[in-house]
Amino acid sequence: MSNFLKIKAWLKTPDNYLLAITFIFLIVGIYFRFEAFEVVRITEWVTRDFDRAFHLFDGDYIPLAGSERNAGGRLLGPFLYFFLAIPLFFKYSYESIYAFNLILNIASLIFFFWLIKKYFGKVTGAFAAILLSVSIVHIDSAGFPINPTFIFPLIFIFLWLLFKIVIENQIKYFSWIFVTISLGIQMHFSLATYYLIPLVACLALKIKITKTEIVKTVLFSLLCFTPYLIYKFQFYEPEIKLTETFFNQGISLVSFLKTILLHDLFLRINQEMSIYGYYTIPNYIRILNYLFSIISFYGLIFLIVIHYRKNNFQKCKKEVLLILTFYIPALIYALSKPQNVWHFWYYFIFIIPMILIKARFLFNCIQKITNETLLKIASFSVVTFISFIALISLISFHKVSVGFAQIVRLESFSNPRNLTLVYSRLMSNLGLTPKEFFDSAFIEGDSVGSFKFLELAYDKQAVKRASLPTLKAVFILCRVGIS
Numbered sequence: 034m035s036n037f038l039k040i041k042a043w044l045k046t047p048d049n050y051l052l053a054i055t056f057i058f059l060i061v062g063i064y065f066r067f068e069a070f071e072v073v074r075i076t077e078w079v080t081r082d083f084d085r086a087f088h089l090f091d092g093d094y095i096p097l098a099g100s101e102r103n104a105g106g107r108l109l110g111p112f113l114y115f116f117l118a119i120p121l122f123f124k125y126s127y128e129s130i131y132a133f134n135l136i137l138n139i140a141s142l143i144f145f146f147w148l149i150k151k152y153f154g155k156v157t158g159a160f161a162a163i164l165l166s167v168s169i170v171h172i173d174s175a176g177f178p179i180n181p182t183f184i185f186p187l188i189f190i191f192l193w194l195l196f197k198i199v200i201e202n203q204i205k206y207f208s209w210i211f212v213t214i215s216l217g218i219q220m221h222f223s224l225a226t227y228y229l230i231p232l233v234a235c236l237a238l239k240i241k242i243t244k245t246e247i248v249k250t251v252l253f254s255l256l257c258f259t260p261y262l263i264y265k266f267q268f269y270e271p272e273i274k275l276t277e278t279f280f281n282q283g284i285s286l287v288s289f290l291k292t293i294l295l296h297d298l299f300l301r302i303n304q305e306m307s308i309y310g311y312y313t314i315p316n317y318i319r320i321l322n323y324l325f326s327i328i329s330f331y332g333l334i335f336l337i338v339i340h341y342r343k344n345n346f347q348k349c350k351k352e353v354l355l356i357l358t359f360y361i362p363a364l365i366y367a368l369s370k371p372q373n374v375w376h377f378w379y380y381f382i383f384i385i386p387m388i389l390i391k392a393r394f395l396f397n398c399i400q401k402i403t404n405e406t407l408l409k410i411a412s413f414s415v416v417t418f419i420s421f422i423a424l425i426s427l428i429s430f431h432k433v434s435v436g437f438a439q440i441v442r443l444e445s446f447s448n449p450r451n452l453t454l455v456y457s458r459l460m461s462n463l464g465l466t467p468k469e470f471f472d473s474a475f476i477e478g479d480s481v482g483s484f485k486f487l488e489l490a491y492d493k494q495a496v497k498r499a500s501l502p503t504l505k506a507v508f509i510l511c512r513v514g515i516s
Contacts, residue, residue: 048155051412055159058423059146062166063139065427069176070135075127079179083130084485086117090125097264099219100180103376110219110261113180126489131178137186138175142166144189145385152196153351153393156400160392163416167423169430170377170384173308181221181378187213188385191227192358199234199354207231207242208249215257223382226362234357238350292367295360299326302387306377312429318422325422326387329394330359336397355393359386456490467491 078100085096089111099108120133145165150158165171174182194210197203210231217224235242291297303323304316333352340349362382395415402408460470467487 048159050409051159051416052155054412054416055146055162058163058166059142061423061427062142062172065167065172065430066135066138066142066175068431069172069174070131072176073131074177076179079177080486082113082117082180083127083178086114086121086130087125087485089114090118090121095260097260097267099261102222107264108180108219108222109258110216112216112219112257113183116183116220127486134178134182135175137183138171141186141189142171148189148193148196149389149392152200154396157392157396160395160415161388163419164388164391165385167419167427168384168388169312169314169426170306170308170381172430173312174381179378181223181381184217184220184224184381185385187217187220187224188382191217192385195231195234195354195358198231199238199240200351202240204240204242204246207235207246208253211250212253212257215254219257219261221378221381223362223379226365226382229361229365230358233361234354237353237357238347293364295330295363295367297370298363298367298383299323299330302326302380302383306380308377312426313432314426314429318425321422325391329391330356330387332394333390333397352393352397355386355389359383359390362386456487460487460491 082100088094089096096111096114099110099113101107117130117133120129123129142162142165146158146162148158149161153161171185174185191210191213194206194213197206198210211228214224214227217227234240300323303326304319309319333356337349337352337356399408399411399415402411456470459465460467463470465473467484467490471484471487
C-alpha cells in the first residue's frame, strides 16, 4: 500500500481525522507565535525585571523579592529573576530572553496537547490544542515578555500535578502542586487564587490528604518564601492592599447573583480586556467568544447535575475538576473585583481553564454520535466555527503585527530590535555614553527606561566618530499611528 493510501485509510477514523486538523492548527498557531516574536514589545516593567536578571547573572546582588505590585509592595520572592537568568547562560542579551519566552510558549502548546490527550482523550485533547493554538492572548504573550507571561508554563505544570492527584489519585504530588503555585505567585500574584483548587477538589471528590503531605506542603511552601521573609526583615514596606475594592460594594440580590454567576468576569475575559482593542478584534467576535464561554461553562454544570441526580457523580469527576479550576479563581475575582481591565494579564489565569471547559463541553456534545459520517460532520462544524473566530482574530492580529514590523514606534509599546539600532545610532550621533544618554534623553517626556538596555546597544567605535557636542538634555517626540 502506498503512503498516500495509508494516510487516506488513517484519516477515515474520526479521531484521526480530528488529529490531522489539530496538526494544521498547531502549525498555524506556531507561525503566528513567530510573527508575534518578530515585533516583541517591551515596557519599563519588562526592562525592570530583565535588568534584575542581568544583575543576578553578573553576581552584583541576589534579589530577595519580586516585581513591584500595583497595590503596593513587591511580589513574594525572586523566582522570576532566577528563571529569566537561564537564557543568559547561552547568550548575554535581551534577545536571548525573548527567544526563551518564545520557546516556552511553543513548548507549552505542545505539552498542553499531550497532557489533555493523555488524561481526557484524543477528542478533548484535539479541541483544547486547537483553541489554545489560535488564542490571541497566548499568541500575544510570545511577543510581550512581561512578568505574568511566564506564569503560563507553571499553569501547565500545575494542571499536570492536579491531574496526577485527582485523576490518578497520587496524593504524593500534593506538596509539589503548592510549590508550583508558590513559585508562580513570585511571577504574578494572580496565581495565588489557585491555592484553593487542589484543596476543594480533594474535598469534593473525597480524596484523602495524608498528614505527611500536609507537613511537607507547609515546609516546602515556607522554603519558597524564605528569601522574601528575609527581605521583609531587612526593608520597610508601606501598607499593602490586596485589592482596592475588596468587598467594597453594596449587597443586593442582583449583585449577589451577578457575583456567584460570574457575570462581570465573563464579560471581562471575553469582551472588555484591552488586548482585544489593541488588536482591534471586531465586537461580534468578542460576543461569539462570550456566548461560547457561557454555554460551555453552564453546559458542563448541567451535565454534572444530571450525573449527580443519577448517582453517577464519580463518572463526571473530570468535568467537576475543570469547573473548579475555573470557578474558584473566578469567584475570588468576582468578590475582590480587581478593576484594572487595561492590565489584561490579570486574566491570564483564566485562559487555560476556560479552554479546557470549552473543549470538554464540545467533547460531551459529540461523544454520543455513533455514526462515523455524522461524527465527522459534527467535528467539521465545530472546527469551522472555531476557524471562523480564529480567522477574523488572526487577521486583526496580523495587521497590527505587520504595521509594527514596518515602522519604528518610539512609545511604551516598542519593537526592541529596532530600538536597539535606534538607541545605538542616537548615542553615536549625539556623542553620549549610555550613562550620559540615560541621564539626559527623554522619549515622549519619559526616561529611556533601562540602563542595561543602553549598555547592550552601545557602539563604542561609533561614538568615537561622533562630531556633535554633548547636550544637557535630549527630547525625542515621535508618534506613529497605524491605519
